[in-house]
Amino acid sequence: MRVAVIGAGLAGLVAARSLHGDHDVVVLDKGPSVGGRLATRRIGEARLDHGAQFFTVRGAALQAQVDDWLERGIARVWCHGFAGRADGYPRYCGSDGMNSLAKDLASGLDHRTNQMVFMVRRTEDGWDVVIDDGSRIAADAVILTCPVPQSWALLAQAELAIPEELFRRAYHRTIGLLTVLDRPSAVPSPGGVQFDADDASNAFGFIADNQAKGVSPVPAVTFHATQPWSTEHWDDDVALLRTLLLERARPWIGEACVLDAQVKKWRFAGPVDPWVDACWVEAEHQVVLAGDLFAGPKFEGAFNSGLAAAAAVVGFS
Ligand SMILES: Cc1cc2nc3c(=O)[nH]c(=O)nc-3n(C[C@H](O)[C@H](O)[C@H](O)COP(=O)(O)OP(=O)(O)OC[C@H]3O[C@@H](n4cnc5c(N)ncnc54)[C@H](O)[C@@H]3O)c2cc1C
Incomplete structure (x- = not known):
């Protein structure tokens, strides 16, 4: 066949x-x-x-x-x-x-x-x-x-x-922020932090330190916004999203300087x-x-x- x-x-x-x-x-x-x-x-x-x-x-x-x-x-x-x-x-x-x-x-x-x-x-x-x-x-x-x-x-x-x-x-939406840092992040071991994905008080549902995870040879952190935050900000300009997410990400970036930061939108992140x-x-x-x-x-x-x-x-x- x-x-x-x-x-x-x-x-x-x-x-x-x-x-x-x-x-x-x-x-x-x-x-x-x-x-x-x-x-x-x-x-x-x-x-x-x-x-x-x-x-x-x-x-x-x-x-x-x-x-x-x-x-x-x-x-x-x-x-x-x-x-x-x-x-x-x-x-x-x-x-x-x-x-x-x-x-x-x-x-x-x-x-x-x-x-x-x-x-x-x-x-x-x-x-x-x-x-x-x-x-x-x-x-x-x-x-x-x-x-x-x-x-x-x-x-x-x-x-x-x-x-x-x-x-x-219906499918959930997720807005992500990809960051490359000049030194290790402040994300605690084992390099992942998980929050309640529906909690509107958190900007982020999941944070992953790709270096601590063993995926990246250099410091690089992925931030995924919560479903409510992603829905609320879906139509925002990408430059604004980058600024807003970087502000929220600061506690996990710690002392590091951000060398690059990119926004990624997932329209069909997962089924509701x-x-x-x-x-x-x-x-x-x-x-x-x-x-x-x-x-x-x-x-x-x-x-x-x-x-x-x-x-x-x-x-x-
Ligand atoms: C931000 C995010 C975080 C997630 N985190 C987790 C997690 O930590 N753990 C977990 O278990 N799951 C997680 N998931 C969910 C997991 O990734 C998905 O459930 C799974 O990968 C879905 O696989 P799929 O094959 O059903 O769909 P998809 O991976 O979406 O595959 C569908 C494919 O169809 C292709 N396609 C669409 N339209 C066309 C077209 N017209 N012509 C040709 N090709 C087309 C697309 O390019 C795509 O490659 C996450 C998803 C997202 C977006």
């Missing part, structure tokens, strides 16, 4: 890996690199995770993947909880940043970056995936792993009965209210919606949703 996977984030890559070998799979992503929200950015010598910062494991499927990553040195344990909140459960990260996990999953797959899918439309014998350069990829089955409002827009002309309560699902099933399947036309809206939010939700999407496609054949 020819399977087109739209989105090379965690869900899409896991789905593609599961189907690889038995099916003819291509993964398409609009970004310059695989990973989606598993994003690691270089600024000069610094390396910063600027999407997901770490992940935890509850289920056997992800544990098996993590055991393999640990053995090969692709992932490692960052800590067992953050400043003042250690609870003994491992928090894992990518050894060279979270994006290295995505790169590992993508290795050996036919994955194509800088491929913005413009439309997914039905043909007499399957699907046409239309790229924004006008090229097309024919497929028998399609897995869409973009945030669901985006997947729905791609399928707008496919006349599928996608439930309205699914495609109208996850969908009940691990993916949405339309068996008659062989299309699946997957991603972290399904199967529980965050890293493990996206991972499990990718597996469920692959299982659904196996069921089509």
Whole structure:
């Protein structure tokens, strides 16, 4: 079966890996690199995770993947909880940043970056995936792993009965600040501070010292604003956001001078209210919606949703 996977984030890559070998799979992503929200950015010598910062494991499927990553040195344990909140459960990260996990999953797959899918439309014998350069990829089955409002827009002309309560699902927004410093930060060991993400009195929901985490060779700190703060300031000018966030970041920057500071906005940071099933399947036309809206939010939700999407496609054949 020819399977087109739209989105090379965690869900899409896991789905593609599961189907690889038995099916003819291509993964398409609009970004310059695989990973989606598993994003690691270089600024000069610094390396910063600027999407997901770490992940935890509850289920056997992800544990098996993590055991393999640990053995090969692709992932490692960052800590067992953050400043003042250690609870003994491992928090894992990518050894060279979270994006290295995505790169590992993508290795050996036919994955194509800088491929913005413009439309997914039905043909007499399957699907046409239309790229924004006008090229097309024919497929028998399609897995869409973009945030669901985006997947729905791609399928707008496919006349599928996608439930309205699914495609109208809301996502949190997150504004991030990436800083490069001239000396170590004042973020306490183990280099992460976690606050209540809904607490409107805090500007930040999470602060990560990428050097203490072992990702950056030089001091570099990622600040993620809380959901209320991000929503309130979403339309602010980027220069103003930079100033406001730097002011709030000062206690964690300590005595260091800021060598560089960049603002990053995540419009679809995570689902407000996850969908009940691990993916949405339309068996008659062989299309699946997957991603972290399904199967529980965050890293493990996206991972499990990718597996469920692959299982659904196996069921089509
Ligand atoms: C700021 C932030 C912090 C987070 N922190 C954590 C954390 O600490 N722990 C945790 O477990 N989780 C965290 N998460 C959540 C975690 O990153 C996500 O749950 C997970 O990475 C989602 O994977 P996904 O495959 O579902 O979606 P994505 O990673 O969003 O993948 C979807 C892909 O689709 C692509 N795409 C979209 N539209 C198109 C198109 N038209 N054509 C082609 N490609 C397209 C995108 O480029 C993207 O690569 C965080 C997320 C953010 C944003």
